Amino acid sequence: MHAQVQWKWDPSHSRIGFRIRHMGISMVEGAFQKADIKVTSPSEKQWDGTKVNVTIDVNSINTANQKRDAHLRSDDFFDAKKYPVIRFESTGMKKMGKDEASGATVYEMPGMLEIKGVKKPVTLKVRYYGTIRDPWGNTRAGFRVSGEIDRADFGIHYEKKTESGNLLIGRKVYLDIPVELIKAK
Numbered sequence: 161m162h163a164q165v166q167w168k169w170d171p172s173h174s175r176i177g178f179r180i181r182h183m184g185i186s187m188v189e190g191a192f193q194k195a196d197i198k199v200t201s202p203s204e205k206q207w208d209g210t211k212v213n214v215t216i217d218v219n220s221i222n223t224a225n226q227k228r229d230a231h232l233r234s235d236d237f238f239d240a241k242k243y244p245v246i247r248f249e250s251t252g253m254k255k256m257g258k259d260e261a262s263g264a265t266v267y268e269m270p271g272m273l274e275i276k277g278v279k280k281p282v283t284l285k286v287r288y289y290g291t292i293r294d295p296w297g298n299t300r301a302g303f304r305v306s307g308e309i310d311r312a313d314f315g316i317h318y319e320k321k322t323e324s325g326n327l328l329i330g331r332k333v334y335l336d337i338p339v340e341l342i343k344a345k
Contacts (some may be wrong), residue, residue, distance in 0.1 A: 165204055167301065169197035173340040176216060180311075180333050184326025190223035190232075192216045192246075199202040199341055205291050219244060220222060236318050239276060247274040248309040254284060262319065264289050269305070270299055275314035282309060299343035307335045 175190040194217035201210040218240040221232050233240040250271035259266050264287035273282045284307040291301045310331050311318075320328045 165201045167199035167201065167341040168344055169195075170340040170342050171195070171298070173338075175336075175338055176214075177336045177338075179336065180332050181327070181330030183322050183328055184324075184330070188223060188228075190221060190229075192218070192220050196219035204343065206299075207253050207265075207286075207288055208255050209254040210250070210269075212248070212253075212269065212271070213313070214246075214248040216242065216246040216248075218246060235311070237316055237323050243276045248272070248282075251301045259287055262287060262289070264304070273309065273314070276316065280309075280313055282307060299344075301341045303339045303341070305335065305337040305339060309333050309335070 173199075176195055177189065179187045179189050181316050182188045182230045188275055196215045197211060198213045201207055219233060221229050221238070223229055223232070235242070238246075248271055250269050253267040253269045256263070256266045256268050256339055262286050267286040267288060270281065271285045272279050284305050287304045287306075289302040289304070291299060294300050311329075312331050313331050314323075318329055322328060
């Protein structure tokens with residue numbers, strides 16, 4: 161039996177991104193700039209049963225607008241002073257098949273997501289693009305993680321509306337997280 165493999169994320173080739181509807185007519189994108197991601201897989205190319213632990217620094221939110229970022233850190237949204245981190249802990253990954261369009265192997269990754277002290281189960285979709293040896297001798301694996309959550313499920317109840325009745329900020333948050341992992345030495 162093989163020993164489990166430890167991985168660290170490569171933040172210069174990864175992004176914890178999200179999109180959310182703005183006033184019902186467009187999307188605003190953002191990302192968290194600081195996080196700690198630990199991954200333990202059964203082997204270098206075996207991902208069934210992989211465990212993922214993520215801790216995100218809420219204060220690192222970046223939507224390319226400082227005023228909006230400050231508002232998102234306020235108690236209207238994340239209340240970063242009281243809840244400075246977002247956590248996700250997977251309960252494993254399960255192979256679901258192949259994405260013919262991209263050639264990726266598709267997995268489901270259920271786990272517990274904690275935002276503002278509220279823990280809820282979520283299931284994320286993971287596309288695995290492969291494992292390679294880079295020019296510097298490191299083993300790397302590439303993924304894209306996606307999913308949707310309702311911000312209200314996690315205590316973010318900003319419900320202001322436009323004149324036409326649209327929410328200023330949509331409730332559904334779309335996660336888009338490209339990740340490169342480097343095998344720990």
